[in-house]
Amino acid sequence: MKSMTVVVVGGGVVGFSTAVCIAEALPYCSVTLIADRFTPDTTSDVAAGILICSPFPDIPLEQQQRWFKETIDHLLAIAQSEQASEAGVLLSSGWQIYKELPADKVPFWSAFVLGFRIMTDRELKRFPDHKFGQAFTTVKCECSNYLRWMEKRFRKAGGQVVKQKVNDLQELSSQGYDVIVNCSGLGAKSLVGDSEVYPVRGQILKVQAPWLQHFIRDGEGQSYIYPGMHSVTVGGTRQVDDWRLEVDPEDSQDILERCSSLEPSLSRARVLGVSVGLRPSRKNVRVEREMVLLGSRQVPVVHNYGHGGWGVTLSWGTALEALGLVRKCLHEMRPRARL
Numbered sequence: 001m002k003s004m005t006v007v008v009v010g011g012g013v014v015g016f017s018t019a020v021c022i023a024e025a026l027p028y029c030s031v032t033l034i035a036d037r038f039t040p041d042t043t044s045d046v047a048a049g050i051l052i053c054s055p056f057p058d059i060p061l062e063q064q065q066r067w068f069k070e071t072i073d074h075l076l077a078i079a080q081s082e083q084a085s086e087a088g089v090l091l092s093s094g095w096q097i098y099k100e101l102p103a104d105k106v107p108f109w110s111a112f113v114l115g116f117r118i119m120t121d122r123e124l125k126r127f128p129d130h131k132f133g134q135a136f137t138t139v140k141c142e143c144s145n146y147l148r149w150m151e152k153r154f155r156k157a158g159g160q161v162v163k164q165k166v167n168d169l170q171e172l173s174s175q176g177y178d179v180i181v182n183c184s185g186l187g188a189k190s191l192v193g194d195s196e197v198y199p200v201r202g203q204i205l206k207v208q209a210p211w212l213q214h215f216i217r218d219g220e221g222q223s224y225i226y227p228g229m230h231s232v233t234v235g236g237t238r239q240v241d242d243w244r245l246e247v248d249p250e251d252s253q254d255i256l257e258r259c260s261s262l263e264p265s266l267s268r269a270r271v272l273g274v275s276v277g278l279r280p281s282r283k284n285v286r287v288e289r290e291m292v293l294l295g296s297r298q299v300p301v302v303h304n305y306g307h308g309g310w311g312v313t314l315s316w317g318t319a320l321e322a323l324g325l326v327r328k329c330l331h332e333m334r335p336r337a338r339l
């Protein structure tokens with residue numbers, strides 16, 4: 001008999017990671033995931049899915065390192081298992097290159113990717129406009145495969161999935177859930193009235209170029225080329241406060257020009273598709289809990305949203321953090337329950 005009920009709002013990579021963490025760790029909880037969009041229609045489906053990130057300014061670096069490490073360790077184990085192709089998780093080696101020396105020559109996550117090193121002058125000769133570079137192996141997640149696989153894993157752990165828009169947290173409180181977990185990404189703007197969340201529009205192309213084996217990421221990720229399981233993702237754009245979900249042909253042309261200057265053979269690649277996503281951006285990702293008065297009840301709400309361009313990279317680590325917060329809420333409600 002399941003004694004407690006938890007509802008997770010969000011069917012992207014953050015929602016499914018969080019729901020799986022809770023359902024697998026707390027078998028006495030009944031966990032329901034509610035979302036109005038699922039794969040292939042989420043922002044997560046558009047992500048290049050590479051594990052790389054920049055730090056959030058006001059969150060302790062050790063905590064962000066832990067989130068990165070927990071996510072990459074979790075995904076590396078999948079990439080090296082027989083589940084790898086179904087889950088869409090693969091190792092990816094390549095170069096991050098800079099025209100000017102970056103402030104951080106060694107990023108905060110360098111110890112958690114594999115074989116991180118500064119590129120030699122000989123390696124850099126291939127990129128004559130660039131002065132500096134880093135070589136390493138990280139993980140790439142084909143998000144649409146990963147989301148399907150995570151949904152299966154969630155159902156196997158007893159989780160239930162409902163397709164529905166939540167207009168107000170009050171609706172969930174009326175249904176009697178003990179804890180609400182908010183992984184609604186950009187949706188948090190209206191769902192919990194967070195005016196700090198804003199879109200950063202990103203457009204990418206999928207091209208057929210099976211001869212490309214290594215990723216190339218220019219500077220802070222304005223341009224990138226990521227070979228994957230089914231195609232090569234080339235991007236990108238970072239248009240702040242731009243809500244357009246339509247493909248912009250000028251962006252496509254610009255992306256192809258920028259990426260072809262990094263990898264000239266791309267001009268021979270066939271374009272398979274173009275997609276647009278709105279990164280759920282926020283100065284700092286929000287992973288915290290609060291008590292919210294919904295009708296006559298004080299209901300614990302755990303937030304996990306606002307990952308910007310790093311939602312795949314931090315998905316498992318922030319999900320584990322959210323699980324810890326859910327545990328605390330349940331402890332406080334049922335002090336003697338075995339949590």
Ligand SMILES: Cc1cc2nc3c(=O)[nH]c(=O)nc-3n(C[C@H](O)[C@H](O)[C@H](O)COP(=O)(O)OP(=O)(O)OC[C@H]3O[C@@H](n4cnc5c(N)ncnc54)[C@H](O)[C@@H]3O)c2cc1C
Nearest residue numbers: 011012014037044048049050166185187202277311312313
């Ligand atoms: C072009 C591009 C490239 C990217 N590349 C990378 C990358 O290489 N690496 C990386 O780490 N990240 C990358 N990102 C960022 C990544 O896509 C996001 O950080 C991530 O997808 C956020 O996941 P999420 O689950 O929070 O949001 P989403 O995927 O947007 O999911 C939100 C979910 O909440 C649901 N929802 C919202 N409001 C409600 C409501 N009121 N009721 C019901 N359901 C609701 C939605 O239906 C959806 O299911 C990229 C993004 C873009 C656009």
Ligand SMILES: O=C([O-])CC(=O)C(=O)O
Nearest residue numbers: 048202221224236309310
């Ligand atoms: O920056 C990258 O390399 C990919 C990414 O996360 C994004 O476009 O948001």
